[in-house]
Amino acid sequence: MGENILIVHGGGPTAVINASLYGAVTEAKKHPELDHIYAAKNGTGGLLREELLELSEIPQEELALLLQTPGSAIGTSRDQLEQEEYDRMADILKKKNIRYVLFNGGNGTMDTCGKLYQTCQRRGFDVCVMGIPKTMDNDIAITDHSPGFGSAARYIAQSVKEVCADVRGLPIHVVVIEASGRNAGWITAASALAEDGDGNGPDLIYLPERPFDEDRYIEDVKRLLEKKSGIVVVASEGLRDAEGKPVVPPVFQVGRATYFGDVSAHLANLVIKRLGYKARGEKPGLLGRASVTMQSAVDREEAVLAGAMACAEVLKGTNGKMVAFRRISTEPYKAEPFLVDIDEVMMYERTMPDEYINEAGNGVTEAFKEWCRPLIGGELQKMTAWNQ
């Protein structure tokens, strides 16, 4: 009986999570010592239910569709696991002769990955476990950036650029666009790349790393509307005030849970109520992480590479690591993958450093734009306009 490999997805999908799956499976297929290439159906829960998908027989042309498939093609989950479940998981691996396990996910999933690694170590099981980084929010530690972020960044930058051009042609006084990232502002910040010299960029950017002050926001908007007839604001879904409370008042309560309205609608309503200007809020929400149409080519390639490298390494016996990226140069862009100990990235949440946020707390710095620019995978669409 030969050896088997297992791939597990954890947490929310990104536009390139399946590109890493493609990289891992394509690499695994090159190894005749592997009998089965398994995927846990719908995350760790599926593994615990012993629901495994067999991927070794899938023809390469169908595998290639993974490169443009959003969501998780093998399913994923957000299960919180207890030690007892890690032990059961280890037993299942042993029973199925699974010697190699790849976890594709963010901080939470790296925690799961690390705990399974520790469980196997403690019990003396000969199982190698590796992490593949994946998060649209870009909040994994140590790595320069994570697969999933570049595509989410391209989505918001291109979308904001398009809306800015729309507003320029027919001003609505204020348009507020809500961006993903509850605690880390990386995606919200990436909207700054919309402006690449043609004047179509956001006017104000509010990040969750800074307390949101309603009066300062209203002043910012008012000051800009004295010069321009239409402005575009990008705001993080996770904005909180100085006391750490969500800026949106609670909308309703069901049982113990409190539900809040959308940040974009709230900020637009503030402009209408306090300034009397026309305003509207937009919230693309899940569209931003699911958009394969706006994948960053750099992001997709790195996602494939991370999956392939994790697979190759684990088959060489590397254990308890995660693939990370180190930036060699920004212009021209060059990054290389390396390995970090899994316990260095378990549950840590990386937010934006101060040098990437402007002093007023309503925009980003040139240093951020420089860092972020290569990750979106090439220039945005060039536009022209003559009405200003």
Added chain:
Amino acid sequence: MGENILIVHGGGPTAVINASLYGAVTEAKKHPELDHIYAAKNGTGGLLREELLELSEIPQEELALLLQTPGSAIGTSRDQLEQEEYDRMADILKKKNIRYVLFNGGNGTMDTCGKLYQTCQRRGFDVCVMGIPKTMDNDIAITDHSPGFGSAARYIAQSVKEVCADVRGLPIHVVVIEASGRNAGWITAASALAEDGDGNGPDLIYLPERPFDEDRYIEDVKRLLEKKSGIVVVASEGLRDAEGKPVVPPVFQVGRATYFGDVSAHLANLVIKRLGYKARGEKPGLLGRASVTMQSAVDREEAVLAGAMACAEVLKGTNGKMVAFRRISTEPYKAEPFLVDIDEVMMYERTMPDEYINEAGNGVTEAFKEWCRPLIGGELQKMTAWNQ
């Protein structure tokens, strides 16, 4: 002194409004009898202020950028005009020796176009006026469809497909996506094209052509959640109840104006409150009409053609008409432009016919999908998944 032509944009932009501008200017540049190719800067208001842009000197490679520029590159407006202003407009045309005028817009703009035509006729001015159809909402009469709709349709179909794949990989019980079109459900309905045989399509579609019944909606959702762990609902921004009142309760009042919340957030909240299921609402809003990334190639080509034909016709002396499209065949798709009298399309608003809406009022018919499919300009991205 030679003759001059003027192009005016009216109403909200679409993803291909500038493609029609490209078609018109490119055609106009072929006519040496024209001294100036003018554009009204920011719509009819700009014309009345005599703010004209000169487009004849713009090099062809910059003009080509119009094909991928959202918004209106020459600006547009929503001005309601009085007869006195039509007379002033006619005087300005005479003064500038503008003998040809093209209006690119929707129902409201065709009304403006028609009134200027009538004014020039009445006063015996030798000015030829023509309309170029443009509306993402597809609500112009007589024409099979209007430039702008195909791209908005492709945007919603592709976005909904991507979100369906996302929800399939990690179920959130209910995701509600709000689509544009306050009175006409064409765009909302086009989301049905997300499903092209791979199971990634919306589960429920609510159109403004049918009164929205909250209880029936909750029953629809409940019934589907007995079979599936995640469903996707697409709802028009303009949903009204049987009495014609907006389904979203008013959020606040400023002066005489009442502000309503978003339909998507409201429908998601209803699911949480009445069924206790997790739900979220997304509202891409302006992103849908500004997305050049998801332009339909068919739509863009027809937009160019409509602009070019309007220009060629007006220069031949055709007057008081709008370019429309007649469908010759659906498979293979073939449509041809023809001319309609401008007074047949002034202010009329075309909604979806009964045969395109299913009996339950929560989806569309095969006949609609067949009609709509060629307009989105080719297949959506192929995807794969193995978790169900």
